[in-house]
Amino acid sequence: xxxxxxxxxxxxxxxxxxxxxxxxxxxxxxxxxxxxxxxxxxxxxxxxxxxxxxxxxxxxxxxxxxxxxxxxxxxxxxxxxxxxxxxxxxxxxxxxxxxxxxxxxxxxxxxxxxxx
Amino acid sequence: xxxxxxxxxxxxxxxxxxxxxxxxxxxxxxxxxxxxxxxxxxxxxxxxxxxxxxxxxxxxxxxxxxxxxxxxxxxxxxxxxxxxxxxxxxxxxxxxxxxxxxxxxxxxx
Numbered sequence: 001x002x003x004x005x006x007x008x009x010x011x012x013x014x015x016x017x018x019x020x021x022x023x024x025x026x027x028x029x030x031x032x033x034x035x036x037x038x039x040x041x042x043x044x045x046x047x048x049x050x051x052x053x054x055x056x057x058x059x060x061x062x063x064x065x066x067x068x069x070x071x072x073x074x075x076x077x078x079x080x081x082x083x084x085x086x087x088x089x090x091x092x093x094x095x096x097x098x099x100x101x102x103x104x105x106x107x108x109x110x111x112x113x114x115x116x
Numbered sequence: 117x118x119x120x121x122x123x124x125x126x127x128x129x130x131x132x133x134x135x136x137x138x139x140x141x142x143x144x145x146x147x148x149x150x151x152x153x154x155x156x157x158x159x160x161x162x163x164x165x166x167x168x169x170x171x172x173x174x175x176x177x178x179x180x181x182x183x184x185x186x187x188x189x190x191x192x193x194x195x196x197x198x199x200x201x202x203x204x205x206x207x208x209x210x211x212x213x214x215x216x217x218x219x220x221x222x223x224x225x
Contacts (some may be wrong), residue, residue, distance in 0.1 A: 034213075042217065043215050043217040046214075105150070105162070105208075107161070109158075112157075
């Protein structure tokens with residue numbers, strides 16, 4: 001299957017700082033990428049849809065000014081958590097849709113954010 | 117609200133038995149359905165997808181889809197301890213995938 005790489009896998013930061021997470025599609029071009037958040041023992045929650053060359057589409061309840069998404073190329077999308085707080089501590093996972101008609105998603109390895 | 121419902125489990129089965137995981141979805145517009153496996157602390161990995169009514173088999177896994185009942189299932193034959201994980205059902209196309217909360221499967225050796 002397609003390969004999606006995410007970095008960093010773990011990050012610990014102080015409250016009030018910003019953290020950037022990168023998501024790359026390694027062997028295919030992804031015009032659309034998706035960012036999910038998962039709290040312990042909870043389901044994946046879609047945060048936003050990242051569109052190459054245009055503004056991201058955010059799900060209801062997700063603050064676009066807090067979670068900045070940039071999709072500057074067909075292989076790279078970034079999520080920046082600005083002014084992070086302890087309640088932002090979570091597992092953030094990016095994904096990209098395959099180019100097939102089925103539309104299956106391939107996930108990055110995930111980034112575990114801990115805000116102290 | 118577009119929802120995908122799963123029994124959270126845990127579902128415990130003995131090694132070698134058949135594990136049956138079930139899922140219902142509310143959006144009749146969904147065209148494709150996916151089963152992902154997620155080990156603790158890891159991101160989901162795709163096991164199977166299905167988009168036509170009936171059964172689809174891949175090795176020890178069989179996905180079943182009944183669009184009239186809005187029901188999807190995953191059967192795992194000859195369950196192994198390494199199958200112990202959380203299984204996520206997802207429905208999609210044309211919308212972005214909507215995930216269920218997952219069913220935790222425990223295969224007892």
